Amino acid sequence: MSLHCSFRTGGLAQDFFIPNDVTDLSNFLKANTKPLLFLGLGSNLIVRDQGFEGVVIKLSNLKQINIEKNTLYAEAGITLAKLSRLCRVNHLYGCEFLSAIPGTVGGALMMNAGTFGSEFWQYVVSATTINQSGVISKRTKDNFDIGYRYVHAQYANEYFINATLEFNQKEPQQNIKQLLNKRNQHQPIGKASCGSVFKNPKNNFAAKLIEQSQLKGICIGGACVSDKHANFIINQNKASSADIINLITYIQQTVKLNFGIDLELEVVIK
Numbered sequence: 001m002s003l004h005c006s007f008r009t010g011g012l013a014q015d016f017f018i019p020n021d022v023t024d025l026s027n028f029l030k031a032n033t034k035p036l037l038f039l040g041l042g043s044n045l046i047v048r049d050q051g052f053e054g055v056v057i058k059l060s061n062l063k064q065i066n067i068e069k070n071t072l073y074a075e076a077g078i079t080l081a082k083l084s085r086l087c088r089v090n091h092l093y094g095c096e097f098l099s100a101i102p103g104t105v106g107g108a109l110m111m112n113a114g115t116f117g118s119e120f121w122q123y124v125v126s127a128t129t130i131n132q133s134g135v136i137s138k139r140t141k142d143n144f145d146i147g148y149r150y151v152h153a154q155y156a157n158e159y160f161i162n163a164t165l166e167f168n169q170k171e172p173q174q175n176i177k178q179l180l181n182k183r184n185q186h187q188p189i190g191k192a193s194c195g196s197v198f199k200n201p202k203n204n205f206a207a208k209l210i211e212q213s214q215l216k217g218i219c220i221g222g223a224c225v226s227d228k229h230a231n232f233i234i235n236q237n238k239a240s241s242a243d244i245i246n247l248i249t250y251i252q253q254t255v256k257l258n259f260g261i262d263l264e265l266e267v268v269i270k
Contacts, residue, residue, distance in 0.1 A: 001051065004058065005042035006102065008192045009241040011051025013037070018058045022075075022136065022161055025057070029134035036132060037270055038159050040104030041079065044111065044194055046269045049241045059106055062161060067092070070169055071125070075162045076106030080113070092167040094123055102195065109160040111266070112151050121146045123165040129158035136161070149199050149266055188226045192235035197248060198263040206263055207231035213254045220247040245269060 001010030015034065019025035029036075035054030039045070062077035067090050074083055084099040097118040098108070107113065108120040109127055121141070130136050137158070145152040187195075198206035210216070210230035217227050219236060221243030226232035233244055252263050 001042075001047040001056070004039060004056075005045050005047055005194075006192060007042075007046060007194055007239070007241070007244060008235050009049070009239060009244060010047030011049050011241075013047075013052045013054070013056040015055040016058070017055055018061060020061055022062065022130070025059075025062075025161070026130060026134040026136060028057075029130065029132060032132075036159075038106065040077065040107040041102060043102040044107060044267050046194065046241055046244055046267055048245075048270065052270055059104070059161070062106075064162075070167055072165045072167065073162065074105045074165065076104060076109070076160050078105045080104065080108055087167055091169055093169065094118075094167040095165075105163060106160050109163055110151060111149050112146055114149070119148075121151065123167055125164045125166050127163045128161050129153070129155070130161050131155070131159070132157045186229055188228045188232050188234055191226070191232075193226070193232050194267045196231045196266050197233050198231055198251075199266045201261050201263070204261065205231075209255045209259055209261060209263070210251055213251075213258050215251055215254060218247075218250075220250060223247045225251070 001013055002008050017028060019028060032055060037052050037054060037056045039056050039058045059077040062075040064075045065078060065086060066073040067086070070092055072092065080098040080101045080103050083105065084095050087093065087095045097114070097116045100115050101113050103113055112119050112121045114120060124141060126138060126140050128136060128138050143154050200206050207230040210225065215225050216230050218225050222235060222237035222239030223243040224234055224236040226234050233247055255261055255263050
């Protein structure tokens with residue numbers, strides 16, 4: 001899985017499947033009995049060194065997009081960078097922030113991805129899901145409990161396959177170039193990383209707590225806390241997933257000891 005995760009770590013998957021389209025995915029799920037792990041860009045995922053005992057399903061072929069006026073339909077495999085570019089070309093505004101997030105529509109739906117004060121689900125009208133048995137369902141926003149970096153569904157074991165979004169046609173105050181420059185100034189771009197490791201606690205910032213704990217630059221094995229942004233862990237020198245997970249645990253323990261605050265993970269560990 002190291003080739004499919006931005007940390008460049010992780011053991012083998014028992015099985016790996018790339019569906020051609022939604023019908024292909026549905027037919028596969030109807031026959032499947034193994035545990036599932038849906039994969040986009042792997043930009044928010046840590047797979048353990050032992051690998052994943054089940055089927056990893058990569059949705060890279062689910063990349064249809066339709067635009068009508070200010071409404072956009074996008075399948076789960078579309079990258080957020082491409083979505084942002086298409087919005088700009090079609091004079092749809094609001095999703096500029098997505099250009100700064102390495103991920104896909106499916107991942108953004110799953111975790112309510114966001115940055116610079118904006119979140120993906122601000123623009124979602126409805127989403128289509130598929131369950132473990134291959135049954136496809138159209139869901140409205142009311143079917144989900146949505147908050148900061150989480151989306152809880154009313155229905156268990158469903159996975160996002162597309163979304164309908166609405167954007168405005170008013171020029172944004174910041175353009176994509178400005179947002180990317182801002183990101184590049186403060187984040188370790190080009191390093192093997194999963195972006196923000198921890199969610200920001202209420203009325204606080206994870207990076208600030210980690211930095212005040214004097215953990216910037218600290219390493220366990222090949223995994224290090226970034227000198228540029230304390231809420232980023234980078235694969236500095238052939239790190240294992242265990243190195244990264246051990247460093248995460250150490251950061252959580254240290255911040256808890258210093259401030260009494262439990263840092264909640266933003267990344268997913270499988």
